[in-house]
Amino acid sequence: MSFTLKSVTLSDGKVTNVSIENGLITAVGQQVAGEVIDCSGLIGLPGFVDLHTHLRQPGFEQSETVESGSMAAALGGYTAVHPMANTFPVADNAGVVEQVQRLGEEVGLVEVQPIGAVTVGLEGEQLAELGTMNKSKARVRIFSDDGKCVSDPLLMRRALTYVKTFDGVIAQHAQEPRLTQGAQMNEGAVSAELGLAGWPAVAEESIIARDIMLAELTGSRLHVCHVSTAGSVEQIRLGKARGVKVTAEVTPHHLLLTDELARGYDPVFKVNPPLRTAQDVTALREALIDGTIDIIGTDHAPHPEELKKCEWSAAAFGMLGLETAASIAQLVLIDSGKSSWSRLAEVLSIAPARISGLEHQGQPVEIGQVANLTLINPLVSRTIVDGGVSKSNNQPYVGMQLPGQVVHTIFRGTFTVRDTVLARKA
Amino acid sequence: MNLKHLISASDLSRDQAIEILDTAKEMAGVSDREVKKLPTLRGKTVVNLFYEDSTRTRVSFEVAEKRLSADVVNVSAKGSSVSKGESLKDTVQTLAAISADVIVMRHGSSGAAHTLANSDWFSGSVINAGDGTHEHPTQALLDAYTLRDRLFASAAGSDLAGVNVAIVGDIAHSRVARSNLILLKTLGAKVHLIAPATLLPGALAKSAESSYFDFDEAIEDLNLDAVMMLRVQSERMHASFFPTESEYSRLWGLNRERLERMGKDVLVMHPGPMNRGLEIDSYCADSPNSTVLDQVRNGVSARMAVLYHLAGTERNI
Numbered sequence: 001m002s003f004t005l006k007s008v009t010l011s012d013g014k015v016t017n018v019s020i021e022n023g024l025i026t027a028v029g030q031q032v033a034g035e036v037i038d039c040s041g042l043i044g045l046p047g048f049v050d051l052h053t054h055l056r057q058p059g060f061e062q063s064e065t066v067e068s069g070s071m072a073a074a075l076g077g078y079t080a081v082h083p084m085a086n087t088f089p090v091a092d093n094a095g096v097v098e099q100v101q102r103l104g105e106e107v108g109l110v111e112v113q114p115i116g117a118v119t120v121g122l123e124g125e126q127l128a129e130l131g132t133m134n135k136s137k138a139r140v141r142i143f144s145d146d147g148k149c150v151s152d153p154l155l156m157r158r159a160l161t162y163v164k165t166f167d168g169v170i171a172q173h174a175q176e177p178r179l180t181q182g183a184q185m186n187e188g189a190v191s192a193e194l195g196l197a198g199w200p201a202v203a204e205e206s207i208i209a210r211d212i213m214l215a216e217l218t219g220s221r222l223h224v225c226h227v228s229t230a231g232s233v234e235q236i237r238l239g240k241a242r243g244v245k246v247t248a249e250v251t252p253h254h255l256l257l258t259d260e261l262a263r264g265y266d267p268v269f270k271v272n273p274p275l276r277t278a279q280d281v282t283a284l285r286e287a288l289i290d291g292t293i294d295i296i297g298t299d300h301a302p303h304p305e306e307l308k309k310c311e312w313s314a315a316a317f318g319m320l321g322l323e324t325a326a327s328i329a330q331l332v333l334i335d336s337g338k339s340s341w342s343r344l345a346e347v348l349s350i351a352p353a354r355i356s357g358l359e360h361q362g363q364p365v366e367i368g369q370v371a372n373l374t375l376i377n378p379l380v381s382r383t384i385v386d387g388g389v390s391k392s393n394n395q396p397y398v399g400m401q402l403p404g405q406v407v408h409t410i411f412r413g414t415f416t417v418r419d420t421v422l423a424r425k426a
Numbered sequence: 427m428n429l430k431h432l433i434s435a436s437d438l439s440r441d442q443a444i445e446i447l448d449t450a451k452e453m454a455g456v457s458d459r460e461v462k463k464l465p466t467l468r469g470k471t472v473v474n475l476f477y478e479d480s481t482r483t484r485v486s487f488e489v490a491e492k493r494l495s496a497d498v499v500n501v502s503a504k505g506s507s508v509s510k511g512e513s514l515k516d517t518v519q520t521l522a523a524i525s526a527d528v529i530v531m532r533h534g535s536s537g538a539a540h541t542l543a544n545s546d547w548f549s550g551s552v553i554n555a556g557d558g559t560h561e562h563p564t565q566a567l568l569d570a571y572t573l574r575d576r577l578f579a580s581a582a583g584s585d586l587a588g589v590n591v592a593i594v595g596d597i598a599h600s601r602v603a604r605s606n607l608i609l610l611k612t613l614g615a616k617v618h619l620i621a622p623a624t625l626l627p628g629a630l631a632k633s634a635e636s637s638y639f640d641f642d643e644a645i646e647d648l649n650l651d652a653v654m655m656l657r658v659q660s661e662r663m664h665a666s667f668f669p670t671e672s673e674y675s676r677l678w679g680l681n682r683e684r685l686e687r688m689g690k691d692v693l694v695m696h697p698g699p700m701n702r703g704l705e706i707d708s709y710c711a712d713s714p715n716s717t718v719l720d721q722v723r724n725g726v727s728a729r730m731a732v733l734y735h736l737a738g739t740e741r742n743i
Contacts, residue, residue: 184536192629195536195560195604264544265537309545311514313535313558 001413002026002034008044008375010365011341018044020371023413028366039375042407045345047079047372048326049352049361051142051171051249052225052297054318055081055112057103058096059088064302064391066103066112071389072300072322074109074416077374077406080353080361081110081322085117086147092117092128094136101138109416111372113356116140118159118170122148127159134166141357144171146225147272149207151177156211160220169221169247169355172211174232175273179203184313186259186274194262196312199274201229208232212239212246223355224248226299228273230283237292247355249297250284252321252328253396257281261396267308267315268396271301285332288347289339295352298325302392319396323388327402330378335403349374360412371413380405389422427735431543431552435563435608443570443612444585449731450571450724451580456493457726464730466738467496470527474500475517476555477533482698482722483555483565487530490729494738499526514538518547526550528737536560551736559599565697566605568728570613572717573652575724576693587614590648594620594641594678595656595705596667598627602697603656607634620644622678624667641678645687652693652717655680655706675704682709693717 002021009015019027019034027033050073056064066083073081083100085091091100097114104112116133120126122145133140143163150156150172159170180203185191187198208224212235215222224236227248239246253271258278261269269275287293301318308315329348333339353362360370382405384397409417416423427442438446456464472491476484484500491498501521514533521529528551531539536558543552556562570586578584591610597603597619607630610617616635619626623639631637638644658674668674680694694706694715702708711718 189629189632192598192627193604195558195601197559265540306513309515311533311535311538311541313537314514 004032004034004036005039005044005375006032006036007038007040008042010044011345018365020410020413023371025365025367025369025371041379042375042377043341044365045341045374045376046349046362046365047374047409047411048077048348049080049356049358050078050298050300050322050325051082051295051352051356052146052251052299053081053083053322054086054299054301055083055100056302057087058099062304062391066100067107068389068391069300069322070104070107070109070112071422074409074411075389075406075422076322076324077326077376077409078110078322079372079374079409079411080113080358082113082115082142082356084115084144084146086122090117090121091115092120092122094129094132094138097133097138097140098136110411111358111361113358114138114140115142115144115146115171118143118145118150119155124148124150124152124155127155127162130159130163130168131165134168141166141168142171142223142355143168144173144225146171146173149173149175149177151207153210153214157214157218160214160218160222164218164220167221167357169223171223171225172207173225174204174207174211176203176207185262185270186276188259188277190259190262194265196262201231201276204229204273205231205235208235212236212244215246216242216244219245221245222247226251226254226273226297227284227293228254228276228280230280233283233287233292237287240292247294247351248292249295250288250293251299252296252325253319254284255281255288255332256328257396265312267310267312268319268394270312270315270317271319272317288332289343294347295355296325296329296347297352298322302390303394304392308394319394320388320390320392322390324384324397324402326376326406327404330376330404331402334378371410373410374406375408376404377407378404429736432563432732432736433539433543433552433554434561435566435605435612437563438609438612440585440612443567443609444583446567446728446731446735447571447574447580448582449734450567450727451582453730453734454724454727456730462493463495464493465495466734467491467494470496470737471525472496472498472528472530472733473521473526474498475521475529475531476500476502477531478503478556480532480556482725483532486722486725487555487729490726490733493726494730494733496733514542515545515547518542522548522550528553528733530555532556534558553732553736556601558601560601561605562601563605563609564725564729564732565602566609567732568721568725569606569654569695570609571724571728572695572721573615573693575720576717577651585613586610589615589651590618591615591652591654592618592620592644592648592650593654593656594680596625596658596662597621597630597656598625599659599662600656604630606654618644618648620678622668625662641684645684650688650692652695653680653688654695657697657699658701658705671704679705679707680710681707685710685713685715695721697721
């Protein structure tokens with residue numbers, strides 16, 4: 001298959017043609033080859049890479065599968081996702097991570113790079129076989145007990161040190177368990193009024209501070225998942241200033257939504273870490289712009305209706321994110337007038353690919369690269385409705401007007417989304 | 427009154443709250459009659475759906491409903507499908523299917539009554555009989571009624587302007603405190619909060635007239651008309667909110683000596699059930715200042731008034 005994307009605007013503002021043949025970018029410039037596709041007005045970026053996805057397979061296929069999650073990812077402009085390990089059985093061994101990766105290859109809409117558990121069964125007691133998962137066909141390099149915190153400081157120190165063996169990274173879900181027992185939402189004025197048990201900011205910040213010290217001690221790579229508070233941003237800023245190898249992630253929802261939304265007791269807004277205050281949102285946005293926060297990770301967390309259409313405390317934590325992340329990134333970085341498309345490409349593609357060590361993702365749009373590309377129309381505005389391609393409906397943005405639309409997604413030189421329509425695998 | 431549900435004390439405007447209190451006063455007259463019945467809810471089915479154990483609130487609602495001639499069904503978590511893990515949605519839809527008109531719900535999860543009232547599971551009226559650590563609006567109404575009755579002889583149309591009320595104890599986990607804070611303020615009272623720092627959230631303290639960690643300092647500063655003692659649950663002690671029951675009692679308990687310093691006219695309120703010797707001593711509980719049994723009695727009148735305004739059809743009292 002050979003085609004040319006004509007008059008694409010690249011992230012640096014340059015307008016050019018991009019020719020693609022046999023999965024590779026074969027020309028960038030004036031020439032055209034094969035089918036010509038008019039892309040004037042569209043922004044061409046390296047395909048997005050999500051470092052934090054819940055595909056729910058194996059074990060929770062009523063919520064999502066590798067296939068339905070891959071579809072949502074493609075529609076969101078993603079060409080790679082990293083499914084988290086909290087499946088059933090847990091992805092704490094080579095068998096499960098290889099299975100998930102193989103399912104991803106069979107679906108073929110995005111690169112599916114599994115994340116392995118740090119501890120057996122996410123129990124926080126004994127290290128999982130990290131080396132074996134790394135040497136498996138799934139080549140796991142990121143390990144996380146996401147959903148739970150590796151709260152034992154000794155275990156965290158050992159895990160950080162151990163993954164140096166193969167340049168791995170520990171992605172921490174920072175949540176001090178004792179400070180968050182029974183927690184339902186952000187601790188603050190709203191939780192006091194609603195009578196819901198609070199999740200204090202210090203429970204996140206204290207773990208981040210400790211882990212940065214451990215990463216400094218061990219010289220290892222630490223990735224902080226879903227940073228949600230202004231204080232956490234401060235800890236990461238200090239750690240980076242000291243030269244610690246720490247990277248940080250923020251979710252789209254923490255860049256947009258606040259704990260005020262809990263007032264209606266609608267569990268679609270129940271998420272972990274919880275939605276915080278407007279001041280936290282402002283600090284997270286600034287940190288994303290100035291580089292303190294490295295990436296946007298969706299924490300796409302599908303849940304079936306029975307776990308969301310119920311009383312708040314009985315509901316599951318989590319919300320969808322794959323199909324809306326790019327719009328929120330555009331809102332925060334571009335429409336705010338505060339940053340650039342280069343930065344958007346960095347936080348949604350280049351940096352997550354670098355952290356994960358994905359060879360063919362997050363690469364510049366140039367000759368010889370594997371054609372993993374996303375084309376966005378930044379000028380349209382869409383009202384988010386229920387009923388995306390995810391198997392679940394816990395979409396917090398329903399009714400909201402968000403900017404931008406992914407028009408085409410190209411994975412390994414093939415359209416997975418064309419003219420906003422998902423292309424099913426032949 | 428244009429009110430379908432009663433979920434939060436904040437659902438009530440000043441005028442609506444006063445109207446309910448005025449109605450409650452008339453309802454109190456009904457309870458003194460030889461035939462304690464009104465036809466207001468005749469032919470209506472009221473379900474008391476209780477997910478938590480409660481004797482006094484459930485009995486109070488049941489008596490109120492029966493005095494208004496409703497058909498009353500009690501569903502408790504014990505011995506029903508609830509204990510078999512049925513969801514709130516399915517339980518409520520079952521009750522809707524048997525044509526319940528009103529659901530009075532007590533639930534351990536904050537916001538559960540709000541969720542029910544805003545769902546499409548049930549089209550009737552919902553009355554919150556206590557949701558987790560959030561609210562208990564009919565308790566606040568009966569407390570306001572008791573205050574108005576003792577201080578102003580329930581003069582029709584009167585509010586609680588200028589009345590000083592202190593709420594003492596586990597503010598953080600108390601639905602009684604939250605609802606009273608809202609309703610008493612709506613009625614013009616000055617609400618003061620007194621609690622150990624571990625049990626006094628800053629956000630609630632800010633919405634009060636004043637707040638104190640030290641009970642004795644508050645007694646010194648304030649000219650209180652009423653002091654409302656909250657029940658202390660021993661599980662709070664195990665979660666390190668305070669070290670021991672005896673220290674709690676020493677620092678935040680109401681005893682004879684503190685009562686005497688507050689003046690001979692101060693009203694002593696307690697939502698019950700009381701832990702005698704912990705948050706209140708027997709002298710205070712049994713003193714003429716105590717309104718504990720008045721509160722129980724007034725609870726029936728206040729709940730009759732709420733049911734009358736939310737679901738009543740025959741309006742003759």
